[in-house]
Amino acid sequence: MKISRYKKELDYSYALGATLTWELLKYRPESVIRIYVSPSLKESAATERLFACCGELGIGVVSGEKAFNILSPKENCFVIGEFKKTEQRIGEGRHIVLVNPSDAGNLGTIARTAAGFGLENIAVVRPAVDFYDPRTIRASMGAAFHVNVEYFDSIEDYRARFPQKRLYAFMLTASVSIHDTEIREPFSLVFGNEAAGLPDEYAEFCRSVIIPHSKGIDSLNLPIAASIGMYEFTKNDFRL
Amino acid sequence: MKISRYKKELDYSYALGATLTWELLKYRPESVIRIYVSPSLKESAATERLFACCGELGIGVVSGEKAFNILSPKENCFVIGEFKKTEQRIGEGRHIVLVNPSDAGNLGTIARTAAGFGLENIAVVRPAVDFYDPRTIRASMGAAFHVNVEYFDSIEDYRARFPQKRLYAFMLTASVSIHDTEIREPFSLVFGNEAAGLPDEYAEFCRSVIIPHSKGIDSLNLPIAASIGMYEFTKNDFRL
Numbered sequence: 001m002k003i004s005r006y007k008k009e010l011d012y013s014y015a016l017g018a019t020l021t022w023e024l025l026k027y028r029p030e031s032v033i034r035i036y037v038s039p040s041l042k043e044s045a046a047t048e049r050l051f052a053c054c055g056e057l058g059i060g061v062v063s064g065e066k067a068f069n070i071l072s073p074k075e076n077c078f079v080i081g082e083f084k085k086t087e088q089r090i091g092e093g094r095h096i097v098l099v100n101p102s103d104a105g106n107l108g109t110i111a112r113t114a115a116g117f118g119l120e121n122i123a124v125v126r127p128a129v130d131f132y133d134p135r136t137i138r139a140s141m142g143a144a145f146h147v148n149v150e151y152f153d154s155i156e157d158y159r160a161r162f163p164q165k166r167l168y169a170f171m172l173t174a175s176v177s178i179h180d181t182e183i184r185e186p187f188s189l190v191f192g193n194e195a196a197g198l199p200d201e202y203a204e205f206c207r208s209v210i211i212p213h214s215k216g217i218d219s220l221n222l223p224i225a226a227s228i229g230m231y232e233f234t235k236n237d238f239r240l
Numbered sequence: 241m242k243i244s245r246y247k248k249e250l251d252y253s254y255a256l257g258a259t260l261t262w263e264l265l266k267y268r269p270e271s272v273i274r275i276y277v278s279p280s281l282k283e284s285a286a287t288e289r290l291f292a293c294c295g296e297l298g299i300g301v302v303s304g305e306k307a308f309n310i311l312s313p314k315e316n317c318f319v320i321g322e323f324k325k326t327e328q329r330i331g332e333g334r335h336i337v338l339v340n341p342s343d344a345g346n347l348g349t350i351a352r353t354a355a356g357f358g359l360e361n362i363a364v365v366r367p368a369v370d371f372y373d374p375r376t377i378r379a380s381m382g383a384a385f386h387v388n389v390e391y392f393d394s395i396e397d398y399r400a401r402f403p404q405k406r407l408y409a410f411m412l413t414a415s416v417s418i419h420d421t422e423i424r425e426p427f428s429l430v431f432g433n434e435a436a437g438l439p440d441e442y443a444e445f446c447r448s449v450i451i452p453h454s455k456g457i458d459s460l461n462l463p464i465a466a467s468i469g470m471y472e473f474t475k476n477d478f479r480l
Binding site: 117211235 | 349352353355356357358360381383386415416417419420450451452453454456457458460461463464467468471475478479480
């Protein structure tokens, strides 16, 4: 059994840590290849439950330091879930569209907020960071296992598949504030790259929206802007 | 001249990269000790401007690899600003209160959003991560140089200094939604630690507030929750 550091080209990836591995077992049991357990993992009721769960699902448990030395040498990690990557397709309804996101942690953080606001369909326009990077999975706190993510080669490909969507593009050059934007369903919230934002042409086929802020900063951080957008567009669904 | 990797105990810190160093020169010129420039830095109009600015301000420029090897060995960084840490005091008005934040990047991201929404006074309750950690400065994108941050040993110390504030504590156990919270000035928005949140007792001396979300996630990421809170509480100030 060969254990490889994660690379985009592999058809499997890793959930690093017990919490993420539980989320993997809960939402994607059919994709689990095996579970690695560190010899340093203490016996406990939680450990017993993990073994029992793997037993019931017919998932092999491998004990040993090797996987941890290779996959998470610096971290406080005692359980790793190895899983098959699966190609996903997003469905109808509301979408998040991320154009050229470049940071794995940001992508995971956005997936976490999206799951929190019921926006489980995420389109990613290439070139873009890998959704199955263990750093994305980690930052998502497991939300990566219960959102659908589909990659598109271009925004045109996305629009051709979903011609009926109302696209809202978050842009610093927009003249309509998020506070005054009329929300029409089914909406897609479109966000650009961390450094570059969205190209100006997006204003031609999207309603452009700005989150107004002071001149003290050039822009909001991408996951922050995306999260404020998701919060504002879904707030009527999440009243107590 | 000794160059040390950053440690909390030092009375100076570093802005890594040209963008951050420009923010440092703009907002805290009096605290700059010197600027390090890599021999790999290309001559350009921007480089000329940097040298001219340092000349005008009487700031020494040191050329050489050494600082870069020690302070930022892996990064694409050609300019470093070394600066004296200064003790700050927050003033009156609106505050952000961060109780036991533990992640440098999160603290910087929150400072960036706070600067964006005009909330330039940040109280941090110990134990807490170091605001002058270069990773905090980096994540703030320079906002660290134009917000005021003051550390308190306890929330009691903070309350004793600012007895007139209306405290809003963001808690998963709150029964009032952010959408229905009446905002009274001058407010302080209080957020807990990444993993633990705020202790239940905070509900006794704060109005507790929740950002409602789906059961798909346990909680929002700290900088996301803090940013949504800041956005919602200041939105009337940032209409176009």
